[in-house]
Amino acid sequence: MEKLSLQDGKILERHSAGWQKCVPQRYVIALLCFMAMVMCYIHRFCLSLAITAMAESKHHIIASASQCGPKPNQTLSSSAVLLTAETYEFDWDEEIQGMILSAFFWGYVLSQIPGGVLADRYGGKKTLGFGMGLSITCTLLTPYFARTFGHRGMVLIRFILGLGQGPVYPSVNTLLAQWVPPTERGRMGAFVFAGAMIGNVVSMALSGVIIRYIRGGWASLFLIYGGAGIVWLVLWHIFAYNDPLSNPYMSDKEREYLEKNTGGLQRNKDLPATPWRRIFTSGPVWGLIVAQIGHDWGLFTIITDLPKYMKSVLHFSITQNGALSALPYIVMWFAALMSGGIVDYLIKPDRLSTTTVRKIFVTIASAGPAIGILAASYSGCDKLLAMISFTFGMGLMGAFVPSLKVNALDLSPNYAGTLMAVVGGIGAMSGILTPYLVGVLTPDGTLEEWRTVFWLSSIVLIITNIIYVALGSGEIQPWN
Secondary structure, three states: OEEEEOOOOOEEEEOOOOHHHHOOHHHHHHHHHHHHHHHHHHHHHHHHHHHHHHEOOHHHHHHHOOOOOOOOOOOOOHHHHHHHHHOOOEOOOHHHHHHHHHHHHHHHHHHHHHHHHHHHHHOHHHHHHHHHHHHHHHHHHHHHHHHHHHHHHHHHHHHHHHHHHOOHHHHHHHHHHHHOOHHHHHHHHHHHHOHHHHHHHHHHHHHHHHHHHOOOOHHHHHHHHHHHHHHHHHHHHHHOOOOHHHOOOOOHHHHHHHHHHOOOOOOHHHOOOOOHHHHHOOHHHHHHHHHHHHHHHHHHHHHHHHHHHHHHOOOOOHHHHHHHHHHHHHHHHHHHHHHHHHHHHHOOOOOOOHHHHHHHHHHHHHHHHHHHHHHHHOOOOOHHHHHHHHHHHHHHHHHHOOOOOOHHHHHOOOOHHHHHHHHHHHHOHHHHHHHHHHHHHOOOOOHHHHHHHHHHHHHHHHHHHHHHHHHOOOOOOOOO
């Protein structure tokens, strides 16, 4: 072993051999954060598909028969309706289902800012590890709470799961601010945050297969995904570090590179008090908050309710539903990765400013989904056209990843966790409202009712984008 003295006087032992020294440690952190995002979104949204196999109300079955399934002159007998309803374990109507789906965001909003402050002050490793540990525990306990306490138990366990996941984005942003130079933020940020899309793909595509073919049905989802989270937690504990200075496995070359290119950062323990007043009076911050509200409104509407739309209106089976619901997120993932490379190319010197690039890509990610979901709602019962519209429209939302999701790092690297918590916490209020609002607006699950939902989402996306273009910035703010 050899020893390396650090600037703060501490001495860390460095291993002269092993794979860790050969692999750039910022890539290890990026991979672990990517895996955290995958797990986070699987735990967060696997219920969206599972609930279609857990519960169905009788009136919904009757109404949906006149949509894109049986012809209008065909009716279901009362015995057939009763038989269909009895195949579900719970009799929760649309409003109760919407309340269960939105309960996650009640906790998610509450823990964002505390999680961000803790991450900025004490580092992202423990904050993210604790939050994900709580998420894993709640995922494993979901079947027990559903069967023991009914819909009230589901609301409670989803609320606690939200509390656990609130610190995830702030913690990841804190880690990226310490580990990723500005010239790599587009690609690295796109890779890490694209884990959310992969999580959605796995959650949708694999969940349908698990429910259909694995013994235990919907309950097995939560046990499998919770077990996978435990594996991640072990890897995180072993290989994750708050910052380059605390990592004993870095090469001298990478350490010097990061010290030179991540300027403006301070060690967590030396960080001054959070400048709350200046944050909440900053125009660029409010532009980012408004853009996040629009993004979350459109994304959460589709993530939480697309499986219900595909079941109640388009009448796909559970396995078809899962596979096809995953398509928009596959395209979104590719769009995010491609956008990341383009963004890093465009913001190099003598090209476009960071502010201009961020605004261009946020606009693409707002207008694309707005047009796509409207086109899908006017596709009627043409299942192919509806899925093409959903897939390519929502796929363009991937441009949000190297723009909106890394904008907090642009504005304030030192307070990236806290800033992302403020932005994400306020934006996530959309997640509280949209699932419940969809349940209220679609009591019978008709195409016309869903069209109202999609129009509302499109309007929110466009208006919030206009505000971001007016107020947004990609420059470090004076209060950093």
